[in-house]
Amino acid sequence: MKRFLRARMASWARRRQGADTLPVTMHYRRIYILPTRAGWGFAFLLFCMFVAGLNYSNSTALFLTFWLAGFVLVGLHRCHRNLLGIALQGATAVPTFAGAAGQVQLTLENPAPLARLRIEADLPGVAPSVTDIAARSAARLDLAVPTTVRGRVLIEGLRLTTALPFGLFRAWTWVYLPVELIVYPRARGSLPLPTVAGATQGTRLRGGSGGDEWLGLRAFRDGDSPRQVAWKAYARGAPLLVKEYCSASAPERFFDFERLTHPDTEKRLEQLAAWIVDAENRGERYALTLPGTTLALDRGAQHRHRCLRALALYGLAPARHAAIAR
Amino acid sequence: MPQLHAERDSLRPMLWTTAAFVAGALLNVDRVPIWTTAVLITCAAWQLSVAAHKLPALPRAAQLILTFILVTCVVATFHTLNGLPAGTALLIVMGSIKLLETRSRRDRYIVIGAALILLLAACLDRQGLARVPLYLGEAALCCTALVVTAYGGAGLHFRVAGLLAVRSLVLALPLALVLFLFFPRLPGGFWALPASDDAVTGLGESMSPGSISQLIASYDPAFRVRFAGAIPPPQERYWRGPVLHAFDGYTWRHGLGQALPQQPLRYMGAPYRYSVTLVPDANRWWFALDTVAGSPDKHVLFSYDYALIARDPVTQPTTYEALSYTHTESSEPLSTLARRIETALPPERNPRTRELAARLRARALADPQFVGAAIDFFRSGGFQYSVTPPKLDFDSVDDFLFHTREGFCGHYASAFVALMRAGGLPARVVTGYQGGEWNPIGGYFVVRQSDAHAWAEVWIDGRGWRRVDPTAIVAPERLRRGLLDILPNAVSGSARLLYATPLLAHLLQGWDALNTAWNERIVKFDVSTQLGILERLGVHAADWTALVTALGAGLVGWLAWIAWHIGRSAGPRPADRLARAYTRLCNKLARAGIARDAHEGPLAYAERIGRRRPDLAARARPLLARYAHLRFGPLSDAPAAAAVAGFDRMVLRCSLGRVRMRQPPS
Numbered sequence: 001m002k003r004f005l006r007a008r009m010a011s012w013a014r015r016r017q018g019a020d021t022l023p024v025t026m027h028y029r030r031i032y033i034l035p036t037r038a039g040w041g042f043a044f045l046l047f048c049m050f051v052a053g054l055n056y057s058n059s060t061a062l063f064l065t066f067w068l069a070g071f072v073l074v075g076l077h078r079c080h081r082n083l084l085g086i087a088l089q090g091a092t093a094v095p096t097f098a099g100a101a102g103q104v105q106l107t108l109e110n111p112a113p114l115a116r117l118r119i120e121a122d123l124p125g126v127a128p129s130v131t132d133i134a135a136r137s138a139a140r141l142d143l144a145v146p147t148t149v150r151g152r153v154l155i156e157g158l159r160l161t162t163a164l165p166f167g168l169f170r171a172w173t174w175v176y177l178p179v180e181l182i183v184y185p186r187a188r189g190s191l192p193l194p195t196v197a198g199a200t201q202g203t204r205l206r207g208g209s210g211g212d213e214w215l216g217l218r219a220f221r222d223g224d225s226p227r228q229v230a231w232k233a234y235a236r237g238a239p240l241l242v243k244e245y246c247s248a249s250a251p252e253r254f255f256d257f258e259r260l261t262h263p264d265t266e267k268r269l270e271q272l273a274a275w276i277v278d279a280e281n282r283g284e285r286y287a288l289t290l291p292g293t294t295l296a297l298d299r300g301a302q303h304r305h306r307c308l309r310a311l312a313l314y315g316l317a318p319a320r321h322a323a324i325a326r
Numbered sequence: 327m328p329q330l331h332a333e334r335d336s337l338r339p340m341l342w343t344t345a346a347f348v349a350g351a352l353l354n355v356d357r358v359p360i361w362t363t364a365v366l367i368t369c370a371a372w373q374l375s376v377a378a379h380k381l382p383a384l385p386r387a388a389q390l391i392l393t394f395i396l397v398t399c400v401v402a403t404f405h406t407l408n409g410l411p412a413g414t415a416l417l418i419v420m421g422s423i424k425l426l427e428t429r430s431r432r433d434r435y436i437v438i439g440a441a442l443i444l445l446l447a448a449c450l451d452r453q454g455l456a457r458v459p460l461y462l463g464e465a466a467l468c469c470t471a472l473v474v475t476a477y478g479g480a481g482l483h484f485r486v487a488g489l490l491a492v493r494s495l496v497l498a499l500p501l502a503l504v505l506f507l508f509f510p511r512l513p514g515g516f517w518a519l520p521a522s523d524d525a526v527t528g529l530g531e532s533m534s535p536g537s538i539s540q541l542i543a544s545y546d547p548a549f550r551v552r553f554a555g556a557i558p559p560p561q562e563r564y565w566r567g568p569v570l571h572a573f574d575g576y577t578w579r580h581g582l583g584q585a586l587p588q589q590p591l592r593y594m595g596a597p598y599r600y601s602v603t604l605v606p607d608a609n610r611w612w613f614a615l616d617t618v619a620g621s622p623d624k625h626v627l628f629s630y631d632y633a634l635i636a637r638d639p640v641t642q643p644t645t646y647e648a649l650s651y652t653h654t655e656s657s658e659p660l661s662t663l664a665r666r667i668e669t670a671l672p673p674e675r676n677p678r679t680r681e682l683a684a685r686l687r688a689r690a691l692a693d694p695q696f697v698g699a700a701i702d703f704f705r706s707g708g709f710q711y712s713v714t715p716p717k718l719d720f721d722s723v724d725d726f727l728f729h730t731r732e733g734f735c736g737h738y739a740s741a742f743v744a745l746m747r748a749g750g751l752p753a754r755v756v757t758g759y760q761g762g763e764w765n766p767i768g769g770y771f772v773v774r775q776s777d778a779h780a781w782a783e784v785w786i787d788g789r790g791w792r793r794v795d796p797t798a799i800v801a802p803e804r805l806r807r808g809l810l811d812i813l814p815n816a817v818s819g820s821a822r823l824l825y826a827t828p829l830l831a832h833l834l835q836g837w838d839a840l841n842t843a844w845n846e847r848i849v850k851f852d853v854s855t856q857l858g859i860l861e862r863l864g865v866h867a868a869d870w871t872a873l874v875t876a877l878g879a880g881l882v883g884w885l886a887w888i889a890w891h892i893g894r895s896a897g898p899r900p901a902d903r904l905a906r907a908y909t910r911l912c913n914k915l916a917r918a919g920i921a922r923d924a925h926e927g928p929l930a931y932a933e934r935i936g937r938r939r940p941d942l943a944a945r946a947r948p949l950l951a952r953y954a955h956l957r958f959g960p961l962s963d964a965p966a967a968a969a970v971a972g973f974d975r976m977v978l979r980c981s982l983g984r985v986r987m988r989q990p991p992s
Contacts, residue, residue: 028893037432038431038432038435041435041436041439042435042439045439045442045443048443049442049443049446052446052450053446053449053450054511056450057511057642057852058449058450058453059453059506059848059849059850059851060449060450060453060458060461060848060849061446061449061450062506062509063502063506063848064445064446064449064461064465065446066501066502066505066506066509067465067495067498067499067501067502068442068465068498069498069501069502069505070497070498070499070500070501070502070505070884071469071494071495071498073498073501073885073888074494074497074498074888074892075494077888077889077892077893078490078494078892080892080893081892081893081895081896084893084896085896112895112896113895114895114896117477117482118476118477118478132481163476164473164476164477165473165476165477165490165491165494166469166472166473166476166494167431167435167472167475167476168472168476
């Protein structure tokens with residue numbers, strides 16, 4: 001019942017507000033507020049106190065009741081204000097592999113000279129994430145979106161809420177931003193990397209070996225050896241980076257969808273994803289051929305994303321998406 | 327590790343909710359059995375230890391058994407669960423057990439609610455001014471606990487939380503005042519209130535030798551009197567209370583006789599007008615200056631012996647206006663029945679008193695001479711005034727008159743009236759208070775329990791009831807000076823200390839005056855006070871509709887103010903005054919139809935206004951140039967505050983008009 005009401009209200013607000021574009025500032029017109037269960041309980045408590053005070057004609061009790069009623073109303077405005085004026089400056093989705101949690105990163109800016117307490121972001125079916133935002137500053141909120149199948153997930157029904165300062169009211173706002181989360185196919189497959197065609201056999205060397213070609217630094221990824229990390233740079237305040245070397249002639253890999261024989265398309269895509277991850281980790285150059293698409297030889301994070309994205313969206317109509325909004 | 331962190335997080339909300347509840351219970355600590363407080367402290371300490379991982383949580387079954395045992399204990403103590411004391415004890419016990427199983431946020435809200443109900447119970451029980459700071463502190467504590475609970479973690483500094491709660495309470499204060507002043511009060515209650523079982527202090531309906539001396543050790547006020555106009559001289563400050571008619575040889579009782587008709591009085595001299603505020607003592611006597619001219623309230627009986635007897639016991643501070651004459655006469659003869667009642671003595675008791683009465687009667691044939699002879703007996707009989715007289719025998723009057731000769735006002739009044747009755751003269755004992763302490767700060771008299779007194783009244787044909795105070799004959803100082811002067815050991819040590827230290831006594835008087843003002847203005851606040859306030863505000867013939875109108879106006883005004891006050895702090899606000907003034911100027915220009923572009927500096931903006939809106943240029947350009955000078959000029963590092971203020975005022979004053987067709991901000 002509650003979920004149904006919430007969905008109805010969300011769609012009503014959607015029609016009322018229209019779609020949003022960044023940055024989204026929380027104005028009066030888009031903030032809604034209702035008492036929480038604790039708020040209803042408090043109201044009942046105040047009613048009882050009021051009746052008792054009136055019945056006993058007790059001035060102190062009545063004054064206490066009136067004062068607490070005023071306190072609740074101040075709480076109503078404070079709760080509303082806790083959200084008012086916050087600007088959603090950015091909303092990006094970090095791609096992920098199917099089965100893992102995708103991350104929606106929200107950047108919230110507080111331009112006002114007062115701190116915002118316990119601003120929560122939630123999506124239907126997603127554990128809410130909470131942050132405080134200090135006065136005149138910004139904060140990032142990450143939402144972990146669980147995924148099951150590859151493809152494109154349109155994130156809808158983002159809600160920013162707060163119950164502070166007293167927990168008696170909950171103010172919220174719906175944000176209708178088209179945030180798209182790309183879900184790569186699961187990287188799994190049993191086949192070894194296809195052998196290199198026409199290129200000199202080369203091997204990637206462990207970091208620190210002398211005499212090899214310096215490739216540069218790349219961001220740390222899970223599984224990298226601590227010995228490859230550029231600790232000196234890290235000590236200077238740089239993010240965690242990994243030094244990459246490879247022999248002068250790195251091997252080149254060609255991954256082709258058509259060359260795989262497995263009858264199931266999804267299995268083929270998963271195998272390709274596994275190869276791409278593997279080749280990128282080895283520091284090799286690779287190309288990907290899908291029916292209708294070819295991505296030329298290259299390496300690096302950008303290339304990896306382009307390839308995996310092509311796999312994620314393979315065979316999907318541009319409009320089709322598996323909405324996570326359940 | 328994360329779990330550990332989460333549990334440590336819950337310690338702080340736990341601490342605050344527990345503190346709020348314990349403080350709420352302590353407000354009622356002297357009204358509930360001591361074991362409930364022991365249970366409370368144990369449960370609170372246990373739960374805090376559980377939260378800090380020092381002790382294991384109590385199993386659910388043990389909690390249920392504990393609940394059953396403790397509720398049984400409450401029922402066994404009070405024989406009921408109804409009424410304020412039993413309800414408070416039950417709430418403390420149940421809340422203590424709830425503390426033991428408090429884990430979730432919802433549990434904590436329930437505990438805070440219970441703390442607020444305990445605060446309410448304390449308010450209902452006692453509304454003294456001295457307790458107000460305690461109540462305020464508890465309200466602030468509960469509100470802070472609410473903030474900490476809503477936040478739920480350790481990241482919020484308790485000072486921030488406390489400040490948030492206290493500020494909100496301060497913002498709520500105007501609304502509380504408006505509602506308090508104008509919310510229409512009920513003339514009566516919704517349901518009958520249970521009678522308070524307070525220990526009865528003050529004068530009772532009987533008097534034995536020594537009963538009044540117990541009372542006078544108390545420094546507690548009995549009532550306060552504010553005179554409008556003339557103040558009676560000290561020897562006329564007799565405050566009439568219960569009149570006692572029936573004597574069994576030892577104890578005087580009020581007895582029967584309320585059905586007797588009142589002896590008509592002729593009031594003489596100028597009346598005294600005054601108002602009395604009774605301190606609640608669960609008795610039904612209203613005290614008035616002897617002799618009051620009529621009943622001050624329709625629920626109060628003006629009895630045939632000129633006492634005021636209320637229908638209900640006094641459980642709330644009660645104020646009434648009265649009118650008294652200190653000189654009265656009654657020329658009508660006393661009825662036979664009244665004469666029989668007022669001369670009745672237990673047969674075969676106090677034989678020596680009868681003998682003495684017969685002897686005196688033989689010498690003085692007329693009634694006034696008989697009274698005079700008795701007075702002479704007291705004056706010359708070697709009687710001692712003492713607050714700790716020896717205990718009297720079964721025939722108390724004989725023992726007192728012929729043996730101990732040492733007594734307090736009760737002994738003298740009792741013996742005198744018995745002597746009069748033995749001589750066939752109608753006489754009765756009047757109890758009440760005599761004197762009163764002038765409070766120069768508040769401008770009223772405080773009459774304390776230590777002023778309790780008893781005197782005699784005798785019937786003189788053709789003149790009526792005459793007051794005879796045998797105590798005043800034995801110790802004439804008693805009337806002019808306080809009891810403390812004559813009998814310093816009579817009252818408690820703390821009262822003596824106060825009396826001996828003028829500064830302390832003065833402070834005490836100030837505090838008493840403040841308390842009285844509180845009781846008269848706030849505690850006694852009711853419909854008539856509300857209407858009085860409205861009339862003082864200029865509403866003629868104020869009634870309920872006027873009250874509701876005032877309430878609505880106040881409510882709407884406060885709501886608008888609070889919405890504005892809180893809402894304005896949420897927007898981006900430039901840090902310094904110059905920037906704010908500049909923003910205001912730009913907003914004015916935007917309303918006039920030419921908005922500043924985000925990239926535009928003040929001088930470029932001024933130039934564009936000159937090209938596009940020559941009509942505004944004359945007013946806008948000097949202001950923009952002034953801003954540029956203040957912000958970027960030679961002294962721009964620290965522009966003089968006066969110059970900035972001057973610029974701000976110029977911006978405020980300048981009028982640039984407004985364009986009707988405004989583009990809505992996209």
